[in-house]
Amino acid sequence: MTTLDDTLAALADPTRRAVIDTLRRGPRRAGELAAHLGVSAPALSRHLRVLRRAGVVTDDAVADDARVRVYRLEPQPFADVRGWLDEVEAFWVDQLAAFKAHAERTAAPAPHRAAPRRRPRGGRA
Amino acid sequence: MTAGPADDRVRVTIAVDVPVEVAFDVFTRETELWWRRGPRYRNAGDAPGTLAFEPRAGGRLFEEYASAAGRQVHVIGTITTWAPPHRLAFTWRARNFAPGEVTEVAVEFAPTRRGTRVTVEHRGWATIRADHPARHGQAAAAFLANLGRWWGDLLRPLQDRGPGPHFPK
Numbered sequence: 001m002t003t004l005d006d007t008l009a010a011l012a013d014p015t016r017r018a019v020i021d022t023l024r025r026g027p028r029r030a031g032e033l034a035a036h037l038g039v040s041a042p043a044l045s046r047h048l049r050v051l052r053r054a055g056v057v058t059d060d061a062v063a064d065d066a067r068v069r070v071y072r073l074e075p076q077p078f079a080d081v082r083g084w085l086d087e088v089e090a091f092w093v094d095q096l097a098a099f100k101a102h103a104e105r106t107a108a109p110a111p112h113r114a115a116p117r118r119r120p121r122g123g124r125a
Numbered sequence: 126m127t128a129g130p131a132d133d134r135v136r137v138t139i140a141v142d143v144p145v146e147v148a149f150d151v152f153t154r155e156t157e158l159w160w161r162r163g164p165r166y167r168n169a170g171d172a173p174g175t176l177a178f179e180p181r182a183g184g185r186l187f188e189e190y191a192s193a194a195g196r197q198v199h200v201i202g203t204i205t206t207w208a209p210p211h212r213l214a215f216t217w218r219a220r221n222f223a224p225g226e227v228t229e230v231a232v233e234f235a236p237t238r239r240g241t242r243v244t245v246e247h248r249g250w251a252t253i254r255a256d257h258p259a260r261h262g263q264a265a266a267a268f269l270a271n272l273g274r275w276w277g278d279l280l281r282p283l284q285d286r287g288p289g290p291h292f293p294k
């Protein structure tokens with residue numbers, strides 16, 4: 001069970017964001033991640049633990065060696081945060097729809113301007 | 126209507142069949158009449174009250190309502206740009222924002238052949254700390270702001286594709 005707070009806390013660290021950035025391109029072994037990011041194995045291990053607990057990444061053993069873990073991203077925590085942002089958007093969508101309904105109900109319509117038709121050619125500035 | 130978040134901002138656009146001058150006036154002077162009611166839209170919730178701009182530069186956007194604790198006045202923000210009939214901007218603070226945490230709403234009224242195109246952009250989430258405790262829609266956007274483009278790049282493909290080749294089960 002993870003929460004948005006866990007996700008946000010997990011992603012508040014630049015190294016962990018770099019881990020995610022790397023995993024966007026596909027699953028990686030822990031050793032590959034450490035080498036790619038230039039961090040020590042113990043440090044990376046701590047970061048991966050935070051990310052696992054937050055449900056941001058999951059790890060699996062490779063078929064031929066149970067000691068080697070392959071990490072990959074879990075999409076759901078990102079979908080949760082995205083959904084949160086969508087609420088802000090939905091708020092303004094609702095408000096503007098209400099604004100439009102009120103404005104068009106109570107105000108005179110815009111005069112349809114006889115906009116000068118742009119001639120296909122021959123127009124002169 | 127079009128809508129979409131981009132980086133640290135949420136932007137929503139709608140076409141309204143009234144002239145820009147009317148759109149601006151209705152937006153700023155009849156706010157109480159069109160602003161939705163209920164806990165999702167007002168601090169007053171369903172309680173009777175008013176929500177209004179003081180229609181001038183430096184004016185406030187505030188709510189006034191009765192509660193069990195008596196009369197409440199909540200200032201949502203103050204007007205930072207007052208340029209009728211084309212532009213309006215005001216600060217926006219949720220009740221649970223800490224001092225110094227402030228976002229801004231910019232509203233543009235652009236004339237079109239049929240009337241007005243109104244665009245609301247709610248931005249400035251970078252001022253909000255990433256671990257904002259509020260379970261509030263705005264906090265998520267704040268977090269997105271802190272991560273900037275990196276975050277946007279990450280979210281779009283995730284949302285577009287969902288679980289797929291990148292997330293083998």
